[in-house]
Amino acid sequence: MNDLYIILTASLVACSCGLLGCFLILRKMAMVGDAISHAVLPGIVIAFLLSGSRDSLTMLLGAGLIGMLTTFLIEFLHKKARLQTDASIGVTFTWLFAIGVVLISLFAGKVDLDQDCVLYGEIAYVPLDMLLSPTGLIFGPRALYIMGAIFTLIVLFIAFGYKELLLTTFDPAFASALGISATFWHYLLMGAVSATTVASFESVGAILVVALLIGPAATAYLLTDNFLVMLVLACIAGVLVSFSGYYVAVWLDGSIAGAIAGMTGLLFALAMLFSPTHGVLFKKLRMTSNEVPAPGPTT
Amino acid sequence: MQPDITTTPALEVHDLTVAFDRKPVLWNIDLKLPAGKLIGIIGPNGAGKSTLIKTVMGLLPLSSGYVRLYDQPIDNVRGRISYVPQRESVDWDFPASVMDVVLMGRYGKLGLFRRVRQADRDVALDCLRKVGMEAYANRQISQLSGGQQQRTFLARALAQQADIYFMDEPFAGVDAATEKAIIGLLQAMTEAQKTVIVVHHDLQSVTRYFDWVIMLNTRLVACGPTETTFTQQNLQETYGGKLTLLSDVGDLIRREHFPNREGISKPAL
Numbered sequence: 128m129n130d131l132y133i134i135l136t137a138s139l140v141a142c143s144c145g146l147l148g149c150f151l152i153l154r155k156m157a158m159v160g161d162a163i164s165h166a167v168l169p170g171i172v173i174a175f176l177l178s179g180s181r182d183s184l185t186m187l188l189g190a191g192l193i194g195m196l197t198t199f200l201i202e203f204l205h206k207k208a209r210l211q212t213d214a215s216i217g218v219t220f221t222w223l224f225a226i227g228v229v230l231i232s233l234f235a236g237k238v239d240l241d242q243d244c245v246l247y248g249e250i251a252y253v254p255l256d257m258l259l260s261p262t263g264l265i266f267g268p269r270a271l272y273i274m275g276a277i278f279t280l281i282v283l284f285i286a287f288g289y290k291e292l293l294l295t296t297f298d299p300a301f302a303s304a305l306g307i308s309a310t311f312w313h314y315l316l317m318g319a320v321s322a323t324t325v326a327s328f329e330s331v332g333a334i335l336v337v338a339l340l341i342g343p344a345a346t347a348y349l350l351t352d353n354f355l356v357m358l359v360l361a362c363i364a365g366v367l368v369s370f371s372g373y374y375v376a377v378w379l380d381g382s383i384a385g386a387i388a389g390m391t392g393l394l395f396a397l398a399m400l401f402s403p404t405h406g407v408l409f410k411k412l413r414m415t416s417n418e419v420p421a422p423g424p425t426t
Numbered sequence: 427m428q429p430d431i432t433t434t435p436a437l438e439v440h441d442l443t444v445a446f447d448r449k450p451v452l453w454n455i456d457l458k459l460p461a462g463k464l465i466g467i468i469g470p471n472g473a474g475k476s477t478l479i480k481t482v483m484g485l486l487p488l489s490s491g492y493v494r495l496y497d498q499p500i501d502n503v504r505g506r507i508s509y510v511p512q513r514e515s516v517d518w519d520f521p522a523s524v525m526d527v528v529l530m531g532r533y534g535k536l537g538l539f540r541r542v543r544q545a546d547r548d549v550a551l552d553c554l555r556k557v558g559m560e561a562y563a564n565r566q567i568s569q570l571s572g573g574q575q576q577r578t579f580l581a582r583a584l585a586q587q588a589d590i591y592f593m594d595e596p597f598a599g600v601d602a603a604t605e606k607a608i609i610g611l612l613q614a615m616t617e618a619q620k621t622v623i624v625v626h627h628d629l630q631s632v633t634r635y636f637d638w639v640i641m642l643n644t645r646l647v648a649c650g651p652t653e654t655t656f657t658q659q660n661l662q663e664t665y666g667g668k669l670t671l672l673s674d675v676g677d678l679i680r681r682e683h684f685p686n687r688e689g690i691s692k693p694a695l
Contacts (some may be wrong), residue, residue: 153520290533290542298530300518304509305485305534305586306501352566354521 129254132268134373136253137387140327141339141365143281147320148344149354149361153296158213159201162220163317163326168195168227171325176234187325194321197223198314215309236298250383261360277326284319285358292316311369331384339365342391349395349402368394434497436461436590436621437482442491444474444481450644451477455491457640457649461589462619464612466626466636466652470665473643475625476512482507490499495590505534508588510579512595518567522662524564524578528554531585546585552577553584558607573604580608609635632656 144160151160167190174189197219204215258266266272285292291312294302299309320340327336347360372387379386400408435458442455452474459465467475480486482493484500484676489631495503508531531553532546562570570578577598583591597605612622616637623640626632632639632652639656641647641664648660 152515155517287539290536291538293522294530294533297520297522297527298511300480300511300515301509301530301582302533303485304504304507304592306504307533348521352521354526354569357521384656400441 130373131375132254132271133250133383134369136268136271136274137250137331137369137383138335138366139271139278140323140331141343141369141387142362143274143278144324144327144336144339145343145347145361145365146281146285146358147316147323148226148340148342149272149347149358150292150296150316150345151320151340152348157341157345158216159317160320160324161337162201162216163194163197163321164328164340166220166223167191167193167321167325167328168224169193170227171328172227172230176230177265185266187322190325190328191318191321194324195225195314195318197321198317250353250387273313275325277323281319281323284315288312288315314410331387335384335388338388338391340367340397342388343368346391346395346398349398349405352404364391364394434461435459436463436496437623438494440492440494440496442493443456443489444477445489451495452642453643453645454479455646458644459621459623459638459640459649461621462616463621463637464616464635465623465638465640466627466632467640467642468626468632468664469624469642469647473664474670475642476594477510478640478642479594479623479625483507483592487601506589508583508586508591510583510591510593510596513572513575513579513598518570518575521566522567523563524554524559524565524567524570524581525550527567527578528563528581528585528687531582534586549587550581550585553581553628556584556611557581571601573600576600576604576608580611587622591615593622593624595625595627597626609686629661 148157148160151157152284170193171186173193174185177189178185195349200219201212201215204210204218205212208215210218251280253268253270256269258269258272260266291302291307294305294307295309295312302309302312324336324340327339331339343361343364344357346364349356350360351357368390372390375390376383376386398406400406403409432573437457437459439455439457442452443450444452455478467478469475475485481488482495482500484493493500497509501508525547528550529542529546532542532549535541536546551560551563554563557580559574559577559581562578567575567578576599580593580596583593596608600608612624616622624636626635633656636652638650639652640649641655643659643664643666647664648655
């Protein structure tokens with residue numbers, strides 16, 4: 128049963144991240160996901176200090192706000208200070224992350240948080256934190272419920288905003304000309320990324336969220352030319368790496384989150400080699416079959 | 427009562443100034459454009475041609491002045507305007523088919539939460555037919571040539587079923603056949619009382635293509651019917667200082683002063 132809880136939670140994290148990752152990589156903003164996942168650290172700490180509880184909703188709010196602030200700062204530095212996007216991402220998230228680290232070390236005694244937990248997470252603890260009814264009935268792991276809610280929200284968000292998200296991703300100027308605010312949808316998407324990152328950090332850790340944000344989406348990108356199919360494939364890839372990652376970790380007796388991220392990389396490598404459309408192997412095959420026989424030496 | 431489309435200007439720009447970092451890109455632009463004309467915007471690089479149409483559509487903030495379309499503020503008439511951005515402004519490796527892109531032209535009419543219906547697909551296919559791309563509806567956009575990409579963008583704009591069209595360099599990097607097909611289509615559209623405003627680079631084709639010209643170099647040099655506005659004096663004022671170009675312009679005027687219009691026939695579309 129515990130195996131199932133862990134795999135299910137990991138799959139939900141991977142699917143949520145995979146869906147959002149599709150938009151991020153097509154907007155050439157994959158590293159914004161990276162930035163948000165790190166920058167929410169001070170948000171988590173501040174929310175904890177203010178409320179004094181590790182209640183997920185408080186943390187989600189605090190981190191969500193900081194996530195939006197991160198996006199806003201990146202845009203601001205890029206537009207007003209005329210810094211390149213990658214430089215403004217780098218400045219913003221390292222700075223916010225550092226504040227988080229300082230805050231944790233300052234209040235180390237009072238805070239039941241440490242860098243290890245935030246950075247690496249521990250998905251093996253998922254079955255330990257059960258949701259209980261007042262009468263003592265066990266409903267299942269808390270993390271499973273949180274991720275289930277997040278995943279449902281993201282699916283609804285994409286289902287209802289599909290047109291707008293697609294258009295603002297492909298051609299923001301045209302979207303604005305139609306009266307669809309590219310900025311509004313940008314911030315909605317970033318809000319969703321923040322919420323997902325925070326909800327996932329307890330289980331897989333801040334660093335590994337990045338692997339799941341980018342890996343499955345990048346794998347799906349290589350396998351299809353249709354955006355809807357890409358979203359579905361990203362989810363399938365997410366579930367695949369969760370299953371295989373878990374069993375690899377059990378077999379090696381190592382970190383589950385690490386193994387999942389490792390499998391994400393492996394799956395991507397496989398897609399890169401064997402994808403029917405973009406794969407290195409097929410491209411090579413096509414090239415050799417199209418090759419015109421070399422003309423003989425002209426004498 | 428519907429205001430008479432022939433007397434209300436399609437576009438009115440009053441005292442428009444646009445500045446980036448306090449450096450004016452457009453300065454004190456005043457113009458009125460009639461409906462049902464094919465209008466070219468010409469001027470040297472950096473003259474603010476793209477900025478002008480982006481500002482008119484509300485994509486860029488204006489420092490002063492106002493813009494009115496059909497005597498109304500832009501947000502009241504979004505459904506009547508259409509935009510063809512520069513081809514390079516999007517990522518053509520995006521996982522989408524030609525049909526997906528053309529359908530995006532319907533999104534404005536659909537509004538939030540509503541899905542694309544069969545009627546929208548029919549409109550999109552019809553627009554693809556007009557630009558001669560119906561055979562490519564299911565083609566992946568990364569497999570298109572430059573001319574086909576431009577036709578796809580044009581079909582998307584047509585799918586908006588607008589009254590006024592803003593096009594940012596639709597002829598940049600397209601083959602001669604596509605250019606001819608596009609200009610034929612645009613002329614057919616203006617005959618149906620649509621207004622088409624095109625950012626254009628090639629001075630040689632101005633007299634053949636456009637009914638009206640806007641000559642721009644940060645300030646508005648001239649705006650009016652091509653025959654009376656596209657003169658050597660205005661050209662020198664627009665491109666002045668660019669000496670290498672100036673002699674070309676002189677040649678051009680000599681050659682183009684009495685344009686031969688007999689050779690132009692509209693392709694059936």
